[in-house]
Amino acid sequence: MTFAATILTLYPEMFPGPLGASLAGKALSRADWSLDTVNPRDFATDKHRKVDDTPAGGGAGLVLKPDVWARALDSTLPEMGDTVPILAMTPRGKPITQGRIREIASGPGVTILCGRFEGFDERLFEARPQIEEVCLADIVLSGGEPAALAILDACIRLIPGVMGAASSGVEESFEDGLLEYPQYTRPQEWEGRTIPEVLRSGDHAKVDAWRKARAETDTRLRRPDLWERYESARVQSASDARRKQKDTDQ
Incomplete structure (x- = not known):
């Protein structure tokens, strides 16, 4: 079964990025996993294809519009089905864990929404409660794309056959609740x-x-x-x- 990744992003050219190289890239060419990008701008209805607007109540920056992003997300649901987790990359989300990564990697795929600017209109999460708000750590990035790439990399390396030796994905930091032990190699x-x-x-x-x-x-x-x-x-x-x-x- 191919692990199918769908990324909602305003910058589809950022994918597959580094995931097109090394083991992940080889696995992509073998169709061990697949990648599809969806640009929410394609679901805007105004002539300027707006995906964001000013914050209600005032303030700096722009907020991603719930109607546009919901239409973009809904366009993926019939194909991806109800069993595929949907993640939204946002600093307000819960830090993702290796345990959750392993759960996702064992399934049919994942859909990831890449936040930008001041983030998503909260009503998107209220209207689509299946969305998981997640982050990598207590840091703020310029957008959700780098975080999405990291999460995909963490999942892809666990797909059977991607890394070779089965133990390579087990004897790692966080797999058993501990950091990995120190490593050494030649010269002695x-x-x-x-x-x-x-x-x-x-x-x-x-x-x-x-x-x-x-x-x-x-x-x-x-x-x-x-x-x-x-x-x-x-x-x-x-x-x-x-x-x-x-x-x-x-």
């Missing part, structure tokens, strides 16, 4: 720094233990927010296991 010594001895030992059990310990340490020091969630999940899992064992003993 560089500028007086050597690869940790355990990684040269050939003892896979010791290597796995070292990697797990470093992943936990780095997550605790660099991302206390991730570490807190990881610890909470681990405590809950242990509590559930003890409860199940108690029920079995009874």
